[in-house]
Amino acid sequence: MADDTTPRTSPEMSWFAWGDPAKARELDPGLRDLIAQVLRARFTERPPVAEERVELPPAALTGTDLAALAAVVGEEHVVDDDAARLRHSGGKSTPDLLLRRAGRADPAPDAVLYPADHGEVQRLLEVCSARRIAVVPFGGGTSVVGGLTPSRGRFDAVVALDLRRLDRLVSLDATSMIAVLGAGVRGPHAERLLAEHGLMLGHLPQSHEYATIGGYAATRSSGQASSGYGRFEDMVVSLRAATPRGTLEAGGVPASAAGPDLRRLLIGSEGTLGVITEVGLRVRPVPETVLDEAWSFPDFATGVDALRALAQSDTRPTMARILDESETFVGAAMGGRAAQSGCQAVLGFEGSEAEVATRSAVVREVLVRAGGTPSGPEPVAHWRENRFSSPYLRDTLLSAGILAETLETAATWTDLLPLYAAVTRALTGALEGDEGGVVVMCHVSHTYPTGASLYFTVATAAGADPLARWEGAKRAASDAIVAHGGTITHHHAVGTDHRPWMAEEIGPLGVEVLRSVKAALDPEGVLNPGKLIP
């Protein structure tokens, strides 16, 4: 079946790397020197295998299966060529990339389906449920937790359900400030569709350039401006989902006491309970102005305390992040700036001219009192320029034999710094050794009145078996997170990678609740087997 007839609203991501192959980043000499010194790493060329050498498992769908699927979406929207299967064989975690680069793409889906609308998704799920074909919903393909791994579960075949054709602004109520968007709309496309009406969503996670509206909802995403605009779940007014048992619609009114909020069952369900096809979202006017300011703090604890003061006050920036000493140092080196001691915070304010002026003045007072020194807008501009591009650097490093990966958590303010220390210790303990050194960096990028997130970036020599090396470090970090009051994930979601820690986080009865909902909506269990639910 012809791949070229498949609609493509956005450039396809590289099969072995993040994003657009044309945007691959060079490793600049300064960073290269720094890495060599700190990680004691020998640079080795580790290019990916050629695409034609990747081995895909034989496709397992029968002719009758393919015909039944094609009867719903049309033959041209059931694609089982190697290129499409490879590009749907997983997400973009470092382990995913290591596997792809080594030419391993098993499991891969037996076919990729491109439904046109909710009705087609609904009918596909009925067909797959009846024919016992596992279904992996696929949005932007940006999962970094194994959420897209095409596991067959107890079924013979598995398909990827690519939602890119659900890419419309379904409706807009500019009085109520609600936009209904198709699940397959990517971040920048959503902002373009809304900007035509002077509106915006303001949800900007690092995956923004590729991630989709449906994916944001399915994974309980959080964007870089969460201080001002909230987490994605805070923006969701309504949801429409297809399930093997029929359509589930939840929400639609601004607030209700009509029983438990069923939107919150679909948000974070990671394709295991249903396929989200449309999301009604609170939108806002495009802000009149943006004001950026960087701040310097003598140390991470002081900076964290300053951000806590803001998060617990009535006057907050739209965006606020504080980098620990390591990340501040590396950031300066990468930006070609002088080495900087202490910790850097980057803040952004968005709104009307008057409102931003008032708000930023109050924030300035709080930060000065908390021990901060303003350092101008330039570091924030630098951050804005590079905010979506760090994943490209990871690929460059992997090609040079350096393992880089991120992980994240959140905890109360009381638990935050002990958790930070414990995770840093766990990662360092697991990775520092004969194979090379390790750099663990961290920043706080999401603050709440009751606590904050911690986002770790780790770089270390790849070693002889980088997959096993990372697996050990990840396990140690996850154990430390759970032991010190953190959540196993603040915004990356659960997928396969965090599943072992889920049971501890929600308890055996919480697991049973999820299982009971799954049994009601997906009795055959075809939806995203092996994800989320322990």
Added chain:
Amino acid sequence: MADDTTPRTSPEMSWFAWGDPAKARELDPGLRDLIAQVLRARFTERPPVAEERVELPPAALTGTDLAALAAVVGEEHVVDDDAARLRHSGGKSTPDLLLRRAGRADPAPDAVLYPADHGEVQRLLEVCSARRIAVVPFGGGTSVVGGLTPSRGRFDAVVALDLRRLDRLVSLDATSMIAVLGAGVRGPHAERLLAEHGLMLGHLPQSHEYATIGGYAATRSSGQASSGYGRFEDMVVSLRAATPRGTLEAGGVPASAAGPDLRRLLIGSEGTLGVITEVGLRVRPVPETVLDEAWSFPDFATGVDALRALAQSDTRPTMARILDESETFVGAAMGGRAAQSGCQAVLGFEGSEAEVATRSAVVREVLVRAGGTPSGPEPVAHWRENRFSSPYLRDTLLSAGILAETLETAATWTDLLPLYAAVTRALTGALEGDEGGVVVMCHVSHTYPTGASLYFTVATAAGADPLARWEGAKRAASDAIVAHGGTITHHHAVGTDHRPWMAEEIGPLGVEVLRSVKAALDPEGVLNPGKLIP
């Protein structure tokens, strides 16, 4: 078993009326005249029957049942005298009160249980599940939707599980601003416990004086300062619940992407999925200052538009309500003020001196631009004085042969005024006629960026059969709500009264989801039979 050993942290509510019998309100002559004229009502003395004439059904628990329950909580905490059974025979809706006043208290619970802590609640549920005794969790006893009706379901016996002894501040983390409170802590008690630490919750629904923390969570409550402090569900950091299958703990971190938010399954579950025993809540410093200002608008539509402008801006009051023409007129008459044309809005600002000054100045500009005229703090002061006492007036009216009741909904801004018109029409159509006139008043008291609540107060002559008369009006209003895009309840919850409209609101699959969760947590179905789940 001796009733006097049962701990009582708050005065017991009247068995046939709202609140403290000592606070019963007189009907002032001005209001009496107004009512006589508008409702064409003859005042008739309709006092409640004497308490000793109330007929309770025979208690159905066996000696073995009583012994098994007493083995958990102690004999003195299993109370089956008439006084306790009567006071747990339902909530405080007008139909509830009409029944009680007429001497009807069937169904009544066969006993009232007063557990001391989570462990005792847990063990009681196990006993009741094993012995097939229905359980109605009982907090403040303020339900106005039949949420406390002691239905036996398919069981022979039913007990009320009164949580008043779970009345402690369990823990306080002043750094993270999280207080864990027992489910039985009443509103004013919660504020007193927190005030000792300079903190507050700021959740003030009309039921505040009696309602409990557990009840707030179980019913998805919303307080009068929701513009500033959010709905109760927005304050909940963690929940602990006992279920027949064990303990369920949810939340505890400021934010997470570890699957669906299970807190949101317990919030709004109305005692059908588990008994909430502890709630971790975001708390705030007691505000430095409070600034009140009333506003006048030429008509309801203009006032609603003004509140929409505020709700969709970055600068909002802490509390904002707008009364329609009828409620403005009646309010002025009741306050002994000159009749007022147009619509009144009451606004409140809480925070630091500087912050409130800035914020209120911006709000003032928006409201003037929207067609409002400031009318000073006095009407707001009057409202604050009477904010918890309207239910007392209803009792006075019932004693005089006037039926008074409230109902509420919420909708998007686009749907709001058509919904307002439709519900007013439905209530008027159902009640205006040979038995007398009707006054339908309405206010908007909760605003969101995407829409707002509508709160209706209805007064009419009681007529020959006030229960049937109200039932017809309620049905007509509920049908109108569902037909015009409203939720069947914005903050009163579902109970028994709204259950017929739940299926339409959440759909058949939504109902199945709730049933599947119930089956997982309460396989025998002993928890609050006949409530919430259609």
